[in-house]
Amino acid sequence: MSQYILRLARKRWRIRALRKRRELRPVVDRTHQIAADDILVFSTLRNERVRLPYFLKYYRGMGVSHFLFVDNDSDDGSREYLASQPDVSIWTTKHSYKRSRFGVDWLNWLQRKYAHGHWTLVVDPDEFFVYPFCDSRPLRALTDWLDASSIKSFSAMLLDMYPKGPFDLMPYREGQDPFEIAPYFDSGNYVIQRNRKYGNLWIQGGPRARMFFHDLPERAPALNKIPLVKWDRDYAYVSSTHMLLPRGLNLVYDEWGGEKASGCLLHAKFLDTFAAKAEEEMQRGQHYANSHEYRAYREGISTQPDLWCKWSEKYINWRQLEILGLMSKGNWA
């Protein structure tokens, strides 16, 4: 019965994506360049111009062949910059981010159309994917291994990175590695629950929960993400990249004591750009749960928060995250 309901839900999200496709207007469509086994990145953005050069460089270096962006009405030159890149296709829209379920509908549509049979990585411009052996093996090594192991989806928990001191102490320069400024993270304060309906884990915690949500822990943002999927046109993301349908794709964790392979998404949210962003997002009211998150931040920010504490870990490499138990090699050796 529940299977049947979930199938209907998946149909519904796919039809919704179909409907929302009308909101997208292509700016530059280079999708004809996509080759059969290319790895693709999908992303939505709004006014992220300063971050884009490093973002593209990071993922190109990893072996991503093509980027597909949805631009939500940027006015800082993001769209023009992306349109001039040789491996980018970009669509633009002025419609509501919130009513496209925070971009999920738009991307579901683009993925359905262009990603069938490809390994796809769905990330925001402030998310940087880290996986086991990422310093010595390209992303294709991982996807080949996943293919050989018949694994279709790969988990990467969102890891909030922050600087020491106020966010605006060191301004972020274009092209710079954001983790030079914000290299710290919380290593061991994450709480996990299982979502019985969709079968995914619900992870919360980290500096945001500790600083902004300590009185309302249930409202703290979800950190579980499944950004890397061997896409099929029948799949659909349900809520951001937190969960998918069919729900077998959400089973990225082992239930019998073992560890499956997993990675992390380093989240470069807390830079000097954050205050302006929080203010703007509050004005637009386009974020999750009535922008509760941003409201909490704004209240926190007015008192100059410092997320750093003496137990903060400084990021070194993926092996460090592995040892700390934030990600795992699984049986990939």
Add this chain to the structure above:
Amino acid sequence: MTVGFVMLCHTALDRAAQVARHWASRDCPVVIHVDRRVKRSAYDGLKKALSDMSNIRFSGRHACEWGTWGIVGATQEASAIMLREFPGVRHVYLASGSCLPLRPVEELVAYLDERPRTDFIESVTTEDVGWTIGGLDVERFTLRFPFSWRKHRRLFDGYVRLQRRLHFRRRIPKGIVPHLGSQWWCLTRQTLSAILENPEREEIDRYFRRVWIPDESYFQTMVRQVSAHVESRSLTLSKFDFQGKPHIFYDDHLQLLRRSDCFVARKIWPHANKLYGAFLTPGGAAQTAAEPNPGKIDRLFAKAVERRTKGRSGLYMQSRHPNENWENGRTAMPYSVFEGFAELFENFETWLGKATGARVHGHLFAPGRVQFAGGETIYNGALCDSATMRDYNPTSFLTNLIWNTRGERQCFQFGPDDNQFLKYFMAGDPNAQISVISGGWSVPLFRSNSNFSDIRKEAARLQKIEAEFLAILRSPWVKARVRVWTLAEFVENPMEPLQTIVDEISPRAMRRLTEAPRLADLTGFGQFLQNLRNQGMQPVLMGDFPTGDDPRAPTQRRSRPYLVK
């Protein structure tokens, strides 16, 4: 005399060509078989790329679906070509298109020249193999497998079950003793030709066509009939994970592969440019003629499999979230829980810290605030002291704390006034050492300055909660190390139990306690309990305190110091 290579290829033909050229140009003939399911154009490309080599042959193409006869058929045909066309070959080495030679081929030739009669083939009787996946070992030889395992898994499994239920058995031909082993072998001309020219080969082949995964059993079985000297191991380094899929080697395995001293490894990731570059360039490896020693690689992959199947105890994360009782250790390390101690002794926490060297927290699950050691507001792993956060998911809080502090023993106080959510969790955790002085909570009440009716109410509440906890600790399924004393018992003789607990926490210290914690003043405590009784409450957990006969605080500091050696 030389060695000839039979290569079975189905993907990454450019890499296969590179390796074939490497061998052929060093005077080792190569016969290549390409899976029939590979596109014609790709096959022609390979043929053309190698057309300049005079000692490379291509054999007729078979479709090689995993687990079926095709691979054996291909091997037979290619081997026959090898023996027929290259009379100088004494050993035939079966390799795949994703194999990579790790040592110069001259070393392999020299190695084989020293052992001209030896057949290197892993060949184990079905009773002795421990590595078959899916429980099919001897049944590979006695059941029928008409359905594809890859495409029709359900039919495959269902048909196996049906045959088991009907006790169906194929007859194993006379003289055949089933053996299994790695598909990759190196056989002498004599042995190989004896297998291929066996007068009963047709009948034997007919039987093996219906055996499951014959490439792991055909030669492994037949070699036992004809060979005089079987060395049951493969010269090819090939490791399998827990699902029976081969582990893949990447650029970062370079040093590991170099030190393995194996002749050939599989399987190599086709884009591992550094590996192909390093091992296929002449003079890339200059080593002594060592015996193959895959020990390090064995350990690496064994650890990977263990991580995948057992995981790290006490770790809960995005890709490890075990069901209850499948945790393989609920928590990461041993820890100690003390109920009633901090109430009975005035300086228990500092004393315990000194006596054991462990980290001693206050009431971690106290209402209001998490009492981390030293009054910290934030602790290891950036755990914060907010009670709301802790109570949102107490299990995660405790497992996180124990995980974050691995290597340092954690002790904390617990009591009936604290959040009781974890009482079952801790009782069922073999890592927990739970010591309870039952009724200890009454000491602060006794010394408090509250109205007696409030004290009475509070005492009744706390007693009820502690009684529940004690009932759980007495359950048959408890895995924690549990010790319970009544307050009366403990006051009578505190040093012995304390010594036991401390010894258990730091077993290596093994020294006598020289200093006792300071016992709270209990003058009038018996009367206090009597007053509770008189008010209609029945204090039962403290044990027997006779009214008027106050327990004398054994202030050993004055009377008798504990023995110091």
